[in-house]
Amino acid sequence: MAFLHNPGDKMLVISHPKCVSCGGCVGICPVDALNLEEGRDLNVDNEKCINCAACVRFCPVGALKVKKDGKEMTIENSSAEK
Ligand code: SF4
Ligand code: SF4
Numbered sequence: 001m002a003f004l005h006n007p008g009d010k011m012l013v014i015s016h017p018k019c020v021s022c023g024g025c026v027g028i029c030p031v032d033a034l035n036l037e038e039g040r041d042l043n044v045d046n047e048k049c050i051n052c053a054a055c056v057r058f059c060p061v062g063a064l065k066v067k068k069d070g071k072e073m074t075i076e077n078s079s080a081e082k
Helices: 024-028 054-058 075-080
Strands: 002-003 009-013 034-037 043-044 065-067
Touching: 009 043, 024 034, 024 054, 054 065
Parallel strands: none
Antiparallel strands: 002 009, 009 065, 034 043
16 A cells, blocks of 8 residues: 655555556546556656545545545545545
């Protein structure tokens, strides 16, 4: 699992054991913040990520979460508290 910080107090958390490297989140990110290294290991560019949670909604296996102050946020409040 990787913890990747943003300038704010929220962070996108990737659960690598769950990720099946489908690449869908990479294509859906509006700011091109996600990439699959060697087509396998998902990474997020914390300089680019705006915590929009589009990738969280998209992921078919629930491998992505947005956390704030160490607590997992729901899709609803992660979108509302940009
Ligand atoms: S939360 Fe939004 S900006 Fe950040 S990686 Fe996911 S889709 Fe991209
Ligand atoms: S959508 Fe989910 S399973 Fe697919 S690459 Fe992204 S994190 Fe991995």
